[in-house]
Amino acid sequence: MAQILQYLANGLVFSSIIILGSIGLSLVYSIADFANFAHGDTMTLGAYGAFVAFGVFGGLGGTILGLPIGFFLSLAVGMAIAAVVAVLTHIFVYKPLDTDSIGLLITSIGVAFVYRAVLQGTFGTDFLQYDIRRSGPIPVLLDTLDVAVTQRDVAIIVSAAVLVAALHLLLQRTTLGRKMRATADNPDLARVSGIRTDRVILVMWVVGSALAAAGGVFLALYSQLDPRIGFEILLVVFAAVILGGIGSVYGAMLGGLLIGMLHELTPLLSDIGLPIGTAYAPAVAFVIMVAVLLVRPRGIAGDMT
Amino acid sequence: MSTLDVGTYSPREKGVAGLLGALAALLLLAVITGVLAPAYLLYLVGLSAMYMLLSMGLNVQWGYGGMINFSVAAFFGLGAYGTALLTASGSPISGGVSPVIALFGGLGLAAVLAVIIGYPTLKLRDDYLAIASLGLAEVVRIFILNESQWTAGSAGLTGIPLFFSDWPVLGDLTYPYIFYVGGTPLFNMSQSVVTSALNVVLVTVIVAAVYLFLRRIHQSPWGRVLRTIRTDEDLAETLGKDTFAFKMQAFVIGSLIMALAGVFYSHLVLFVSPSDLQPITTFYVWVAVILGGTGSDRGAMLGGFTIVAIQQGTRFMTDTGALPIGAAPLRLMLVGLLIIFIVRLRPEGILPPERELIWPDSLGGGRDE
Numbered sequence: 001m002a003q004i005l006q007y008l009a010n011g012l013v014f015s016s017i018i019i020l021g022s023i024g025l026s027l028v029y030s031i032a033d034f035a036n037f038a039h040g041d042t043m044t045l046g047a048y049g050a051f052v053a054f055g056v057f058g059g060l061g062g063t064i065l066g067l068p069i070g071f072f073l074s075l076a077v078g079m080a081i082a083a084v085v086a087v088l089t090h091i092f093v094y095k096p097l098d099t100d101s102i103g104l105l106i107t108s109i110g111v112a113f114v115y116r117a118v119l120q121g122t123f124g125t126d127f128l129q130y131d132i133r134r135s136g137p138i139p140v141l142l143d144t145l146d147v148a149v150t151q152r153d154v155a156i157i158v159s160a161a162v163l164v165a166a167l168h169l170l171l172q173r174t175t176l177g178r179k180m181r182a183t184a185d186n187p188d189l190a191r192v193s194g195i196r197t198d199r200v201i202l203v204m205w206v207v208g209s210a211l212a213a214a215g216g217v218f219l220a221l222y223s224q225l226d227p228r229i230g231f232e233i234l235l236v237v238f239a240a241v242i243l244g245g246i247g248s249v250y251g252a253m254l255g256g257l258l259i260g261m262l263h264e265l266t267p268l269l270s271d272i273g274l275p276i277g278t279a280y281a282p283a284v285a286f287v288i289m290v291a292v293l294l295v296r297p298r299g300i301a302g303d304m305t
Numbered sequence: 306m307s308t309l310d311v312g313t314y315s316p317r318e319k320g321v322a323g324l325l326g327a328l329a330a331l332l333l334l335a336v337i338t339g340v341l342a343p344a345y346l347l348y349l350v351g352l353s354a355m356y357m358l359l360s361m362g363l364n365v366q367w368g369y370g371g372m373i374n375f376s377v378a379a380f381f382g383l384g385a386y387g388t389a390l391l392t393a394s395g396s397p398i399s400g401g402v403s404p405v406i407a408l409f410g411g412l413g414l415a416a417v418l419a420v421i422i423g424y425p426t427l428k429l430r431d432d433y434l435a436i437a438s439l440g441l442a443e444v445v446r447i448f449i450l451n452e453s454q455w456t457a458g459s460a461g462l463t464g465i466p467l468f469f470s471d472w473p474v475l476g477d478l479t480y481p482y483i484f485y486v487g488g489t490p491l492f493n494m495s496q497s498v499v500t501s502a503l504n505v506v507l508v509t510v511i512v513a514a515v516y517l518f519l520r521r522i523h524q525s526p527w528g529r530v531l532r533t534i535r536t537d538e539d540l541a542e543t544l545g546k547d548t549f550a551f552k553m554q555a556f557v558i559g560s561l562i563m564a565l566a567g568v569f570y571s572h573l574v575l576f577v578s579p580s581d582l583q584p585i586t587t588f589y590v591w592v593a594v595i596l597g598g599t600g601s602d603r604g605a606m607l608g609g610f611t612i613v614a615i616q617q618g619t620r621f622m623t624d625t626g627a628l629p630i631g632a633a634p635l636r637l638m639l640v641g642l643l644i645i646f647i648v649r650l651r652p653e654g655i656l657p658p659e660r661e662l663i664w665p666d667s668l669g670g671g672r673d674e
Contacts, residue, residue: 034432096649101432105373112641113644114637121634283444286444
């Protein structure tokens, strides 16, 4: 039982990362109308951006949830870098294209490779770590529930929750959010209603990439940083988006939560005797994705926006 | 009309032919002057022919049928692993089977996987197929990487024999092989040159056979239906065609061609490892196809040359130390930029299909008049 609780706790951390990635992917899918294969590498880009920034700000004193203030500053820098790069990519690569959503999909693979080539060429392929000391599990949780959760895990979950809540407020309580939802729902109708959809699309790239970058930073913090982390997790993020229903931000959150949990629950399979090790965790996610595509292509929340 | 006459070539085709001719002359010069080892040149020819095969396989799926298959690396890998597991001395399963029989092992594996991947995904929207096929290709790679009791895992498989190793004459040549004309020794060839040359002969036969086969099916009623599906699947459906069956057939044929390339690769390089199944392999082939011209088999050939040029060119440039960047990121960068620029500047590719789609008999007037 404690074992399952432990998996669920791990799942919550991993879900937080997947949710941050899947929101942006879902936004691009609904507003720009293509499967953006560069999204994973946008996550990596943000993680490296924060890594560089952390070299500058890392010394700033004070800690929140066991992480230095400088880390959160670096996180913001990483998010900003990813947003700027994504907007530039949109303006110089995607926007001038006269092609359909399949052409955009193929182009996005080219973009992903260019991002990764730059990162790999600059930083090499070695594993990197944010220079933050790891602490042991929180004693209270370990004693009462027999679950090992570090302060860092809690920081990831709380930060993700704050970002998701902020996005929720943006979408529901601001004019900009209403415009975004209208554009996602029906771009043509939004345009004839007087919404400057060009600008909304730019905002969408900013929001989606910034959240992706945050996901990338937390992924690097949770495990480690190398140029492939984003591309490797991209398929899991796609699984979350498809499970949630493409184009639905709230669906993407729900899908991210479920896929993240299932990903971390994979060890249960070998616990009950199936010869499926943890290396197959992404495979489990893909199989679920394919099953969803077959049974309910709209996803579990495909009708909500 | 005039651009389609048999025997006349468009300026672009002449340009491409001229460029390839110049490149061939340059490589030949490099061999004569001793800059490039003859065996290495032959190896490169074999490698480009292998990429041609992969591109032709993808062309059946994407070019003819409009299916976005991002699991090229998986089919290639299954072909390579299928034959390697049966023939290699380092194989954890059996080893020692004749390559000619093992060939069918590789093809069989790929056909089974094609049906497994194709059955659930070919009914889906195009972009879902892209995502699902990339995911399933990763599953195959993870499987090969982790099930080391069957696949030798990350260490890879060594001790793969040459394709002709157990053939009557070709398998028993003694080296250095001396080629006699009328009793006088003419050439004195080292083992590496002979084996490389045999590989080139083998792959040339395979490419020619596949090319003729594809040309035939592309121009058949079957190929016409497939092209209709690519343009408008609903239309094909309305005309009473079982589009799923047609797509499945094309998917399996394409996958078998990719597996054939994998089989050849195994016996060319004599080593396979899970890193051959990296997604980058898939996207090399995509670049080859969209660069050459979607739906064009001649374009696929041009694409195959380009990929080997990228791989070897980057290696050469970084070996000379002229660049501050490693070969791997440089390749990624080139592949990425090529994809972006092709879609932007020339989405139809350099050699788009023209005469491929037309029976020779219906061209050039004369006979029909």
